[in-house]
Amino acid sequence: MSLNIQVNENYSALKKNYLFSEIAKRVGAYSAAHPDAKIVRLGIGDVTLPLAPVVVEAMKKAADEMGKAETFRGYAPDFGYDFLLKAIADYYKKAGVELSVEELFVSDGAKSDVGNIVDILGDNEVLIPDPVYPVYLDSNLMSGRKVTFLKGSHQNGFLPGPEGLEVKPYIVYLCSPNNPTGAVYNRDQLKAWVDFANQSGSLIIFDSAYEAFISGDYPHSIYEIEGAKSCAVEICSFSKTAGFTGTRCAWSVFPKELTVGDTPLSSLWGRRQATKFNGVPYVVQRAAEAALSEEGQKQCRENIAYYMENARILAEVLRKKGITFTGGTDSPYLWLECPNNMKSWEFFDFLLEKAQLVGTPGAGFGEAGEGYFRLTSFGSRESTLEAARRLDLYL
Numbered sequence: 001m002s003l004n005i006q007v008n009e010n011y012s013a014l015k016k017n018y019l020f021s022e023i024a025k026r027v028g029a030y031s032a033a034h035p036d037a038k039i040v041r042l043g044i045g046d047v048t049l050p051l052a053p054v055v056v057e058a059m060k061k062a063a064d065e066m067g068k069a070e071t072f073r074g075y076a077p078d079f080g081y082d083f084l085l086k087a088i089a090d091y092y093k094k095a096g097v098e099l100s101v102e103e104l105f106v107s108d109g110a111k112s113d114v115g116n117i118v119d120i121l122g123d124n125e126v127l128i129p130d131p132v133y134p135v136y137l138d139s140n141l142m143s144g145r146k147v148t149f150l151k152g153s154h155q156n157g158f159l160p161g162p163e164g165l166e167v168k169p170y171i172v173y174l175c176s177p178n179n180p181t182g183a184v185y186n187r188d189q190l191k192a193w194v195d196f197a198n199q200s201g202s203l204i205i206f207d208s209a210y211e212a213f214i215s216g217d218y219p220h221s222i223y224e225i226e227g228a229k230s231c232a233v234e235i236c237s238f239s240k241t242a243g244f245t246g247t248r249c250a251w252s253v254f255p256k257e258l259t260v261g262d263t264p265l266s267s268l269w270g271r272r273q274a275t276k277f278n279g280v281p282y283v284v285q286r287a288a289e290a291a292l293s294e295e296g297q298k299q300c301r302e303n304i305a306y307y308m309e310n311a312r313i314l315a316e317v318l319r320k321k322g323i324t325f326t327g328g329t330d331s332p333y334l335w336l337e338c339p340n341n342m343k344s345w346e347f348f349d350f351l352l353e354k355a356q357l358v359g360t361p362g363a364g365f366g367e368a369g370e371g372y373f374r375l376t377s378f379g380s381r382e383s384t385l386e387a388a389r390r391l392d393l394y395l
């Protein structure tokens, strides 16, 4: 017998999440028809290099501690061990941002935090860039929120600003460097958002998951911008910085200046986390601490430099072919305009058939992504060079 209960009807507002399954389906069909084809995959945004040696050492040491009665640990503190909170605060300090450990909350991923933050927010108008990481939109739809898109385009460099918005309170999601466009807000552009948020009483949710890939003069943290502490939450992750996509650790920043009336937003987030989340494993937090040590940062930077060399190789061939693109210099993603006015999926099929090369159709990241395509630099050097060779040949 079927259940006789009400389900969350908001889920019916979600678009079928078919992007990566559709890619797998098309690649699978192509492989079946061409069993000898050597397909190069630059589609999925997952890292491929192993964890840094100091991170692995820290994990082993922590695992040993867990095996001894004197050093065994049970539940971790809800908001993170002090040693990791201090390491994160020091990481910010080096970038000139002062934060106390009470303002930091360790979690198992930026996806969790970005998705869960809707729990502590009421019924506000929500502004979401288009195109962008799909979790912002889906988590708001799941909770029945009204969403307005901030359209990205070549005209605004895929960096929509607050110009032209009615001055009233919003929840604004910003992602810089952006997934999928690789575009990065500069100081003036971020200052415009911070000023608008402070003027209108809006909250910015700033996703800085790719900050470690920035090499140019762009802010790594929104708190580098004056006034941001009273209007912005920042969510960052070890996933791409330190290759933790399968290890899972991230953090959120709720500055003490961030209040609604007399209520600090951090108190709501703390209550939410303490109720619905039971902390990140000790072993993982020790690994994350090691990633932020001087040696850890050096080793992680070597991995990032490897990916960014891949990005440079891909950017070079796109430039040579006269293809317009963003990203690739301060982000692991390259976002290109499909040649000959092809639509995103048309270009996907073209590349698969002609070059046996797989990327991600931009239309999967929002309506404004139609006609664009994402390549990632997270592949091996060998597959990136091969991809560049084929792009050179077939574009």
Ligand code: PLP
Binding pocket: 045, 108, 109, 110, 111, 112, 114, 133, 175, 178, 179, 207, 209, 236, 237, 238, 239, 244, 245, 249, 250
């Ligand atoms: N934020 C952005 C912009 C992302 O692209 C991703 C992952 O691809 C995440 C957050 C998720 O990070 P995590 O692995 O920490 O959940």
